[in-house]
Amino acid sequence: MPSLEDELFPSTPGKFKIDRAHTMNRQFHRCFASTSTMFLWALFLVALTASYLSFQSFVDTGSRYLSASWGGIQWEKQVRNSAQIHRSGGMSVLVTGAAGFVGSHVSQALKKRGDGVVGLDNFNNYYDPSLKKARKSLLNGHGIFVIEGDVNDVRLLEKLFDVVAFTHVMHLAAQAGVRYAMENPQSYVHSNIAGLVTLLEVCKAANPQPSIVWASSSSVYGLNEKVPFTESDRTDQPASLYAATKKAGEEITHTYNHIYGLSITGLRFFTVYGPWGRPDMAYFSFTRNILQGKPITVYRGKNRVDLARDFTYIDDIVKGCLGSLDTAGKSTGTGGKKRGPAQYRIFNLGNTAPVTVPTLVDILERHLKVKAKRNIVDMPGNGDVPYTHANITSARKEFGYKPTTDLQTGLKKFVRWYLSYYGYNHGKPVN
Numbered sequence: 221m222p223s224l225e226d227e228l229f230p231s232t233p234g235k236f237k238i239d240r241a242h243t244m245n246r247q248f249h250r251c252f253a254s255t256s257t258m259f260l261w262a263l264f265l266v267a268l269t270a271s272y273l274s275f276q277s278f279v280d281t282g283s284r285y286l287s288a289s290w291g292g293i294q295w296e297k298q299v300r301n302s303a304q305i306h307r308s309g310g311m312s313v314l315v316t317g318a319a320g321f322v323g324s325h326v327s328q329a330l331k332k333r334g335d336g337v338v339g340l341d342n343f344n345n346y347y348d349p350s351l352k353k354a355r356k357s358l359l360n361g362h363g364i365f366v367i368e369g370d371v372n373d374v375r376l377l378e379k380l381f382d383v384v385a386f387t388h389v390m391h392l393a394a395q396a397g398v399r400y401a402m403e404n405p406q407s408y409v410h411s412n413i414a415g416l417v418t419l420l421e422v423c424k425a426a427n428p429q430p431s432i433v434w435a436s437s438s439s440v441y442g443l444n445e446k447v448p449f450t451e452s453d454r455t456d457q458p459a460s461l462y463a464a465t466k467k468a469g470e471e472i473t474h475t476y477n478h479i480y481g482l483s484i485t486g487l488r489f490f491t492v493y494g495p496w497g498r499p500d501m502a503y504f505s506f507t508r509n510i511l512q513g514k515p516i517t518v519y520r521g522k523n524r525v526d527l528a529r530d531f532t533y534i535d536d537i538v539k540g541c542l543g544s545l546d547t548a549g550k551s552t553g554t555g556g557k558k559r560g561p562a563q564y565r566i567f568n569l570g571n572t573a574p575v576t577v578p579t580l581v582d583i584l585e586r587h588l589k590v591k592a593k594r595n596i597v598d599m600p601g602n603g604d605v606p607y608t609h610a611n612i613t614s615a616r617k618e619f620g621y622k623p624t625t626d627l628q629t630g631l632k633k634f635v636r637w638y639l640s641y642y643g644y645n646h647g648k649p650v651n
């Protein structure tokens with residue numbers, strides 16, 4: 221019977237049998253040989269993994285660099301061309317948040333009348349970035365160059381002011397949305413506070429300093445119960461972090477006006493809606509859900525009182541923005557030094573005709589010819605306020621602001637755009 225040893229090391233015919241010591245030695249050598257082979261293999265695998273990881277990081281860094289890339293002769297030429305003024309007495313405007321809802325509309329309106337416009341947008345994914353890219357394509361088609369970058373990028377901002385002596389900055393880049401502030405508070409601090417300060421620092425140091433018009437919000441009125449809301453009403457009771465950051469923005473811009481002579485105009489927008497709007501807003505998400513046969517959640521205030529908003533159509537807001545830019549005084553400082561007092565203004569831009577949320581849904585149902593599945597719930601404590609209503613006397617006096625589009629008409633235009641952009645059922649069957 222062959223021994224175990226024989227089985228492990230079967231003798232080859234014609235060869236002599238090995239003794240035990242020799243066998244042990246061979247076993248040891250084989251074992252050692254296989255361990256060292258394994259070790260070599262392990263080394264090889266480690267080296268392979270390391271080179272793969274460093275390759276990946278090279279690719280990542282490269283693509284990050286590319287996506288955030290700016291500068292160079294060609295780039296500067298595009299910036300200059302885009303900023304070119306084509307009317308006498310025109311302005312060259314840096315529009316931040318240019319691929320956003322209000323930003324894209326304002327940029328187009330400025331360009332159409334012959335002003336120079338350079339857009340800046342970080343294309344973040346707070347809502348579908350493909351909509352922002354589509355707005356960007358639209359702007360490109362109008363000869364507007366939109367740079368992908370963040371308002372916190374001080375080097376980029378400085379470079380832009382090196383290349384173009386912007387006369388105005390229309391600052392619309394912000395983290396929007398009242399309720400999302402509970403989910404991602406830091407994004408509000410990043411964009412609405414840190415980004416604003418970075419922009420103001422660059423503007424204050426620029427020579428010449430631009431005049432600044434920027435987007436505040438109706439939400440600063442917070443828990444104020446005196447209606448309609450007038451600019452001089454108290455704004456020290458914000459109901460959401462979003463509102464608090466916008467209120468902070470008003471104080472921060474005041475400081476830069478006071479210390480550095482920057483001309484500042486803050487616009488308190490009242491629930492802006494319309495074509496190319498923001499998918500996170502109620503009128504937009506309601507439309508999508510109604511068409512897809514999904515239920516919508518309609519919040520209701522205390523004592524079963526319907527919530528209401530002074531919904532304002534985008535074209536009216538654009539007129540307000542242009543009116544503000546046209547009447548903005550010059551900044552007085554140079555190179556970071558104030559030379560005299562500069563203008564500081566705040567205006568409500570609303571529609572002056574609040575409509576309840578259930579009425580908004582009624583109008584959408586009529587335009588869409590589909591009944592909504594309404595899920596009515598008590599308003600959660602998520603930062604919402606029950607009612608907004610703008611007093612627009614100041615804006616009317618200062619630059620003839622006069623909204624002309626009621627909610628019925630404005631939503632009709634929105635629905636027409638929505639259906640042309642997304643199709644009738646947004647890719648989903650209607651139940």
Ligand SMILES: O=C(O)[C@H]1O[C@H](OP(=O)(O)OP(=O)(O)OC[C@H]2O[C@@H](n3ccc(=O)[nH]c3=O)[C@H](O)[C@@H]2O)[C@H](O)[C@@H](O)[C@H]1O
Binds near residue numbers: 397398436490517577
């Ligand atoms: O004026 C502003 O300063 C702000 O306007 C906008 O905020 P809001 O007025 O809250 O608009 P929006 O979300 O459309 O809700 C409208 C109504 O629908 C109700 N609402 C909302 C969602 C929902 O699912 N159900 C519902 O009933 C909701 O309770 C509310 O009563 C901007 O988003 C914000 O960025 C800021 O610019």
